[in-house]
Amino acid sequence: MLKKFYASWAFCFMALLGFAQHDVSIRVVDNHHQVLVGATVTLDRISKQTDERGIASFAQTSDKTLPLQVTYLGYRPHNGRISTNQAQHSITLEALHLQTGEVFVSATRAGENAATTFKNINKDELRQNNLGQDIPYLLEQTPGMVIGSDAGAGIGYTSMRIRGSDNQRINVTLNGIPLNDAESMGSFFVNLPDFASSVESIQIQRGIGTSTNGAGAFGASLNIQTDALEEGPYAELNNSFGSFNSWKNTVKVGSGLIQNKYAFNARLSRIASDGYVDRATSDLKSFYVDGGIYTDKHILKATVFSGKEKTYQAWNGISEDKLESDRTYNGFTYDNQTDNYTQTHAHLHYTSYFNDKVNLNVAAHYTRGAGYYEEYRENDKFSNYGLENVFIRNEDGDVLSEIKRSDMVRRRWLDNHFYGLTYSLNYKASDQLNLTFGGAANQYLGDHYGQVIWAQYASNSTIDSKYYLNDAKKTDINLYAKADYRVNNWLFNLDLQGRHVNYKASGDDNKIKNFSFEDDLSFFNPKIGTTYFINGHSNIYVSYAYAGKEPVRKDYVENPRNEFPKPEQMQDIEAGYRFRNEQFNVGTNLYAMLYKDQLVPTGTLNDTGGALRFNIPDSYRIGIELDGSWAIHPMFTWSATAALSQNKIKDFVEYIPVYNEDWEKLHEETVEHGTTNIAMSPSTVLSNDFTFKATNTLSFSLLTKYVSRLYLDNTSATERSIDPYFVNHIRALYTFKALGLERVDLNLTVNNIFNSKYETSGYTWREMYQGSTDIAHYNYYYPQAGTNFMLGLNIRF
Structure with missing residues (x-):
């Protein structure tokens, strides 16, 4: 089916080549007449970057x-209009000592033509897709990206995997400051609803990538830059409405430069949805405020942003037997079975621009997070909460009966602080050599505790008592040095990072009492690569990287093998080819990620939906990726990605628990499976974006996604897997000016237009019972919504 589909599109594309075209080339230079390579040129909403000659070309059919x-970066933007009846244009950019927000991310981003596999997504691309769904849904066209949602429609808790690696392995930074939770290492965008409305650009590096701050990147890294400085004042009203009573309301304002020195921006957002899954509601609120002083030599910018989420729990998924009869089934029915969390970030950035060669960036940050999830527990044991059994007595005090269980409502809390300092020094030693020195020192303090807020029988419980309490402390320090050296047609990259982590916790967990651990780890993460420029349109690159990464909290506390987890190690080899001209922008690459002691999911989850993992000695991910676009005609553009891979565990051994009739674990049975597929790692991921530009203001796009079979555990068993799925979406975007407004966007997106029934994630477990040789298994899935829509109206003043 897929071959016929893409062959049909290819045939249509070839038929369109008969349209008459002529090229318009735009050459970009500085005020010393030196060409600027990698400048972004946007002609009538089509963006390209200048090649080695400083030229970006556009195909046109009319004058x-x-x-x-x-x-x-570092130059004043040029805005104007050109006539396409002139074939060649030259634009001179004026050097700008006044820095923009891009300087905050330059140290941790891959530079243009670096020997790293990456993709940049700009503000316009984000704006066209930002209708309220979480950030992973805006990145779906990334090679190897698989996204999903507990509630089924992209609002609320969402997930993403790149190269089969989940968000615990994807490093996320905001202006160079770590976002990943220090203990779980996940990035939960539900805590920052509508943050995409304050984002200027996102760079996605696949593999280990360049040295950055925070958790190690073992699958990918997301480098997010917030809104760049705008010189003029503006205001925006962005509103969306769609299926499942989904709403997004956003107000943004900015002062522009005041007295050529000060600037302020603010945003207020609300997102709400009933969800596709029953009762999987979301009520999300956020704000963003920044203010800065901008001079020729200095920037001082303060940013505060916060998100508050309340979501009804859907993290248990749907059992296999319910999947066919009721895809929206939710086993939770208690009215306040909700997750509640508030996270507030404060960043202070300072940049000193010493001269054309040297600049220094320093940032201090503090994040305050606190929240709980509430749940109803039916007939739970008093002993699980340190409470005494209840005795029913007669008038004489004789015991008539003993009550050992009670219905209860409990809250499990997370209360944490995260703070630290990041810094980078950029030195342009010459036109051939750039040096960067940087690092970070961060500390996390977190309390985990639980409370019983109601019980049918109160026993000896007291108000605000904690039935478990443990605290954790994690310190993370890293230093890195980077060098980029250009000689003739060669660009050499060297990147060295040292990282030290100390992580300790003690106290009681929900199920495990009197535990404590401490892990003190040091990593040396070198990276080296080279790029060869074949000509002004193409280059090839190769790189090698080595990195180590510490386990996450649940690996220590809930290790299914009752072992102290080992840190993971990985070697990442990347080789690629990039080609860009006026019609094509294509990148293809090979990669090999070779692991030692990789922590892989067993298939089972803990009681908050987190995957349990254990170390395996040898495993690997090897693949090929394609990311390309073809400007077939000024009216037609085709973009596509492909990721083909093998994700294998060598000599996998499965451990199956054996229980007695009282559900006490007696021992484990082992099953040797040989070489198997890593759980939740598809071998094929394809995406497509075919856009028809009917006029300069109106466009239509067909978006498709194919994901091959996903195995729920590491046994490669088809009966414990998710079937391949193929989903299609359409988008219509109408952008115009009216009534003195700077821009009006009307955006209609219809998702899953063929109403495909598909799931993007799930889990499973196997168990045996005393006296039986049968192995029972239980599968759970996260179904995604059928045909649904979102309609947006964005107005910019």
């Missing part, structure tokens, strides 16, 4: 006057 914007 028109079109809007042009040219931007380059």
Whole structure:
């Protein structure tokens, strides 16, 4: 089916080549007449970057006057209009000592043509898709990306995997400051609803990538830059409405530069949805405020942003027997079975621009997080909460009966602080050599505790008592040095990082009492690569990286093998080819990620939906990726990605628990499986974006996604897997000016237009019972919504 589908599109594309075209080339130079390589040139909403000659070319079919914007880091943006009846244009950018927000991310981003596999997504691309769904849904066209949602429609708790690696292995930074939770190492965008409305660009590096701050990147890293400085004042009203009573309301304002020195921005957002799954509601609120002083030599910028989420729990998924009869089934029915969390971030950035060669960036940050999830527990043991059994007595005090269990409502809390300092020094030693030195020192303090807030029988419980309490402390220090050296047609990259982590916790967990651990780890993470420029349009690159990564909290506390987890180690080899001209922008790469002691999911989850993992000695991910776009005609553009891979465990051994009739674990049976597929790692991920631009203001897009079979555990058993799925979406975007407004966007997106029934994630477990040789298994899935829509109206003043 897929071959016929893509062959049909290819045939249509070839038929369109008969349209008459002529090229318009735009050459970008500085005020010393030096070409600027990698400048972003946007002609009538089509963006390209200049090649080695400083040229970006656009195919045109008619003579028109079109809007042009040219931007380059460290230079004043150019905005104007050009006539396409002139084949060649030259634009001179003025050097700008006044820095923009891009300087905050430059130290941790891969540079243009670096020997790293990456993809950049700009503000316009985000704006076209931002209708309220979480950030992973805006990145779906990334090679190897698999996304999903507990509630089934992309609002609330969402997940993403790149190269089969989940968000615990994907490093996320905001302006160079770590976002990943220090203990779980996950990034929960539900805590920052509508943050995409304050984002200027996102760079996605696949594999280990360049040295950054925070948790190690073992699958990918997301480097997020918030809104860049705007010189003029503005205001925006962005509103969306869609299926499942989904709403997004956003107000944004900015002062522009005041007295050529000060600037302020603010955003207020609300997102709400009933969810596709029963009762999987979301009520999300957030704000963002920044203020800065910008001079020729200095920037001082303060940013505060916060998110508050309340979501009804859907993290248990749906059992296999319910999947066919009721895809929206939710086993939770208690009215307040909700997750509640508030997270507030404060960042203070300072940049000193010493001269054309040297700049220094320092940032202090503090994050305050606190929240709980509430749940109803039926007929739970008093002993699980340190409470005494209840005795029913007669008038004489004689015991008539003993009550050992009670219905209860409990809350499990997470209360934490995260703070630290990041810094980088950038030195342009010459036109050939750039040096960067940087690092970070961060500390996390977290309390985990539980409370019983109601019980049918109160026993000896007291108000605000904690039935378990443990605290954790994690210190993370890293230093890195980077060098980029250009000689003739060669670019060499060297990147060295040292990282030290100390993590300790003690106290009681929900199920495990009187535990404590401490892990003190040091990592040396070297990276080296080279790029060869074949000509002004193409280059090839190769790189090698080595990295180590510490386990996450549940690996220590809930290890299914009752072992102290080992840190993971990985070697990442990347080789790729990039080609770009006026019609094509194509990148293809090979990769090999070779692991030692990789922590892989067993297939089972803990009681908050987190995957339990254990170390395996040898495993690997090997694959090929394609990320390309083809400007077939000024009216037609085709973009596509492909990721083909093998994700294997060598000599996998499965451990199956054996229980007695009282559900006490007696021992484990082992099953040797040989070489198997790593759980939740598809071998094929394809995506497609075919856009038809009917006019300069109206476009239509067909978006498709194919994901091959996903195995729920590491046994490669089809009966414990998710079937391949193929999903199609359409999008219509109408952008125009009216009534003196700067821009009006009307955006309609219809997801899953063929109403496919599919699941994106799930879990399973196997067990045996005393006296039986049969192995029972239980599968649970997260179904995604059928045909649904979102309609957006964005107005910018």
